[in-house]
Amino acid sequence: MNTNMTTQDMIKIGIPLLTFFLGTLYSIFNNKRQQKKAIRAFPQVQEAYYPIDLKEVNIKEKTKVYMNGDYAKISRKHTTILNAEIIYLEVTNLGPGHMINCNFSIKVSSTDDKKEWDFDVHVPLIKKDETILIPNVTEDMNQTEIITKRVTIKYLTHAQEEMKYDMSLTKIGEDFTQITDSLHVSRKFRQEKVFSYQGRNSLFVYLNGMKKKE
Template identity: 35%
Template sequence: MSWITNETFWKIATPIITFSLGSLFSYFLAKRQVRVNLRAMPHIDNLYLPIPFDETYYKVKENTKLYVVGDYDDVRGPEAIYLRVTNLGPGHMVNCKVRITVNMEGHNEDLRFNVNVPIISKDEYVLIPVVDKAMSGRKCLVTETMINYYTQLGEKFYFEEKTTKIDNKSIISTKVILNDIFLDKTILEFEGENNTFIHLNSKK
C-alpha cells in the first residue's frame, strides 16, 4: 500500500464511503416509513342509543362488534351510553386494552369499565356499552377513556381522552403517545370545547 498516496486513497475511498452512508440512511429511512405507514389512529365518540342495542334504529357496518360489559345483559331502557372506538388507520390496532371511566352525579366513586379487543382493523369500529345498574336515574359523564394498543410491527401506543366540566362547558383533551424504548413521543395533542352534534342518517 506504500505506493498509494493519501490523495489517491481518498479519491478511491470517498465514493465508497459516500455510497455506504447513503445506502444506510436510505435503509433506515425506508424502515421508518414502513413503521409510519402501519401506525393507527383511534377516534372515540359517545352514542346514546336504546338498550339492548336495536339494529333497526342505528345503522352499523356489517360485522360490527358490540362488546358486552358491565350490566348490559341486565339493564333495559330507552337510552344508554355506547362508546364507539374507530380506527382511522392507516394500519391496524392490535391487542387493544380499553379503560373507560364514568362519573355519576351525586356519587363519590367513579365507575370503570375494562375491555380487551384483539384487533380493530382500518376503518373498523367497535361499540362498547357503558352500562351499570348504579347509573339508573343519574346524570353520567364519560370523563376518561384510555386505550393501550400495538401496531402490526409491535410499536406501542397510548391514547387518552379526558372530558372536564368548566363553567357548564365540556372541555375535551386528547393525546396520542408513542411509547418508545428510550423516550415517549407525543404524536397528537388537542384541547377544546366538546361541541354538541348529531349523527345524521342513523335510522334505516
C-alpha cells in the same frame, strides 16, 4: 511509478465510501420507518346514546358490542327497561392498518364528580373501517347524569408498533369542558408524539345513565 497511497489519497477515497455507506443505512432505516407509518391505525372515539336493546337502532352493519360493566346482567334480568338509553363508547378504526390486541381503560363519572366508575375491556382486533360499541353501564347508575372523563387505548399495529391513544375531558366551568386528544408511539426510552390537541366545548350531558323511555 510510486504505488504508495498517501493519507490524503486515502481520505479522498474513504469519504465518498463512508458517505455512500451512511446514506444507504439511512435510506434503509427511513424506508422501514415509512413502511411502519403506512400501516398505522388511527382510532376515532366518541360517545353514543343508544338503548340497551340495539335491535331497532340504525347502526353500521356487523358492529360488535363488547360486554362491559353490568350490560349483560341488565339485558338478561331487567327486560322492562331494554328501551332505556345508556352511554356507549363508539370506536371506529380509521385505518389504514388494523388495531391489534387493544386494551381499553375507561373512566366514567357523575357530572358532580361524586361518583366514578372504571372499566377495562380487551378487544383482540379492530379491523380497518370497523366500528365497535362498548356499553358503559352499571346497575347503580340509575337516575345519574354521567360523562366519560377519560379513555386510554393501548394497541399494536401489524408492524408491532406499540400505540397509545388518550382522550380526556376536564370540566373548566359550569358550562364548558376541555377535551384533550393525543396519540403516541412507544420507543425504547421515550414516547413519540403522533398528534396532540386540545379543544374547548360547550358542556353537554346524557340525562340519566339508565333512563327508561316512555
